[in-house]
Structures are given as structure tokens and as C-alpha cells.
Amino acid sequence: MTRRRPAWIAATAVAAAIALAGCAATIQSYVDRTADFATYRSYAWGPPDSFTTGDPRLDNNEFFRNRLRNAADTRFAARGFEKADSEAADLLIHYHVNITQRIDVNELDQKYGYCEDCRPSVYDAGTLTFDLIDARSGRLVWRGWAERGIQGVLERQDWMERQIDEAVMRILARLPRRL
Amino acid sequence: MLQWLLTWSAVAILAVGAGGCAARQAGSYVERGVDFAQYGTYGWAPPDPLPPVDPRLAENPYFQDYVEGAIQRGLAGKGLGLEPSADPELLIHYHASVTRRIAVDPFDRALGGACYDENCRVRVQEFEAGMLVLDVLDARTGRLVWRGWARHGVADILNNPDRMAARVNEAVAGMLETMPSGAQLTAGASAAERGGPR
Secondary structure, X not given: OOOOHHHHHHHHHHHHHHHHHOOOOEEEEEEOOOOOXXXXXXXXXXOOOOOOOOOOOOOOOHHHHHXXXXXXXXXXXXXOOEEOOOOOOOEEEEEEEEEEEEEEOOHHHHHOOOOOOOOOEEEEEEEEEEEEEEOOOOOEEEXXXXXXXXXXXXXXXXXXXXXXXXXXXXXXXXXXXXX | OHHHXXXXXXXXXXXXXXHHHOOOOEEEEEOOOOOHHHOOEEEEOOOOOOOOOOHHHHOOHHHHHHHHXXXXXHHHHXXXXXXXXXXXXXXXXXXXXXXXXXXXXXXXXXXXXXXXXOOOOEEEEEEEXXXXXXXXXXXXXXXXXXXXXXXXXXXXXXXOHHHHHHHHHHHHHHHHOOOOOOHHHHOOOOOOOOOOOO
16 A cells, blocks of 8 residues: 555645646747837727627627726836827737647556556647737837646636636747837 | 645646536626616617527517517616617617537437446437627717627427527526616715726
8 A cells, every 4th residue: 555655645735737738827928029019108909809709608708808808008108108199109908718628548647657547638728829910110019828638617707807818928938028 | 745736736737627628608898987876777789790690580570579678687787778769878789690600519428327338328319509699889989898698409409489488587697697787776886886997
């Protein structure tokens, strides 16, 4: 019994890591190398998407939109951007959220024998994308996005709000520094 | 001691992870700070263009009847009355959509057998998930103040009106459970008693 314990601990730890991995976000961004971010001082929100998100609960969801915009306004202000009318703004901000169902077959864990119960599973993954568009040229100058498993996130409003705040903060932390 | 600590922290993390994954079948979102006691009446409004409504539900007269009946009964229970005339305080609409989803479960385990080798078969099933979303808007401002949702597989209800009625009633009751009460129930009650927005 005593000798078997480390294997059990390892299996539990791996299972825990998998459970957490489903919730760990990937944050990435692209930047237009030729864009000079020092010239951008103001921003405005572009029109919302006119296509579906993949989950009817999020389509035309004003609660989601307002929380996200408030969180982003705070981050943009912290970076020294001023909110302006869409005619006067240097940057137009657009966001898109997309939900898709994924399958995790746990192949690696089966191969290395970490788990006795390596069941394939399905989960919902959400991607939140921010686009910054140069208002004069119409060119995309920056895109940042977060992707993660969102199982349960849309089911409780307070949890959804916390996840929005965190995702927005982490995506916009990757904005280029202005000198 | 270290082993004990590792084990229990792993178990705790697992429990938290799994807790996040326990699926709920109905729920709601609410505009923070809106006092529902100011509302007493509602009227039907045309739905948003998004998401597209599944034609098998949209063109099913039973479904329309069941949903609208369940919503009207449910809202009456919340102290909100249908006001067919020009001036309701709330506007409501709903949409029913169907998406194809995948479920996986290990075949051998499902039959009661244990499987430890790599040949364990997994059964992948495609199924259709229905989602009913009810939007409640403040008629004056046009802003969404509450959204309820409920989901259920649709395979067993499309051709069975009785089962459809039962599932629709459950769905609407489930989403309205968390809705704050309107004026007709809240006259004289304090904000805490009527379970207003947190």
C-alpha cells in the first residue's frame, strides 16, 4: 500500500493539472511593426459584431458587452489613451467573442500511463479577440486574443464577469508601450 | 507529510476544477442595480435577428404555444401582467436555437465493464442541443434588464407534444427561478424581501 502511494499521488496530480489546463488561458498578440503607437492618443469603440458568437446566451448580450467595455476602458485609460467620438479617434477598437466545442482525447496521458481513467472529454473553448484599427488608414495595427476552456463560465453571471475582467486585463497588458 | 500535502492539494484543485464543470441547465443574467419593483406590466416584442431560430421550433405551433403560455404563467407568478395595449413597462421576446454538439463516453465502462488497456472503446455521439433564451427589456430605455436561458436536448421532444410541453415548462420555470419579482408582488415589501438585484 505504502509503495503504491506515489503512483496514486502522481495520477491525482496529473489529473488536477488537466482539470486546471482546461481553464488556463493562452494569451497572444500580433502587432503591425510599422505602426508608431506614440502617435495614437485616442480611441473609440467600433460597431458590435453582426454575427453569432456560437453560444446564444452571448449573442446581443448587453451585460457581457458593458462589462467588457468597462474593463477595457479602464486598461486603455491606464495606458494613457483617451476615449473620443468615433469621428475624432485615432484608433477604433473592435472585439469579437467566439465559442466552439472541442474534444480532448487525453492521448498523452494514456501513452505514459498516468491515468487509469483517461476518458476523452468535450468542453467549450472561448476566444476573445481585440482589434485596434488605425482610424485614418483603416489598417489593423494590433490584435490581441485570449483562448481558454470556459466550462461553466456562462452559467453564473458573477463568474463570467470575473473572467471578462481577467481576460481583458491580460490581453491588453500586451499592448505596445507608448513612449 | 509532503506526500499528504501534495495529495490533498491535488484533490482540492480537482474538486474546484470539477465544480466549475458541473453543468447547469438554466440560469439568468441581470442588469445590476435595476429595481424590478418599478415594473408591473409587459408586452411581447419582435425578437432579435440573432441567433437564428431553428425552423423545426419556429414553425411548430405547439412549441410557440407552450413557450408563450409558460412565460405568461411564469411572469404572472413574478407579479408581472401582460399588457397588450400600447404602454407596457417591459418588452419581452425569446429565441429558441438548436446546435449540433458532441458527447463522448467510454463504451465499455458504460456497459459496466472495466477497461485498462488502450483498446477501450469510446462512444462518440452527436446530438442536438436546444437553447431557449428569454430577453426582458425596459420599454422606456430599450435596454436589456434581464436575460434567462435554459438548455435541453431536443431529440426526444420534437415529435412528442406532451414531452415538449413538460420540457418547456421546466425550462421556463428553471430560468425564472432567479428572476427578481415585479411590482404586483412587491408592494410594501423591502428590497431584501423581494430578492432584488444583488
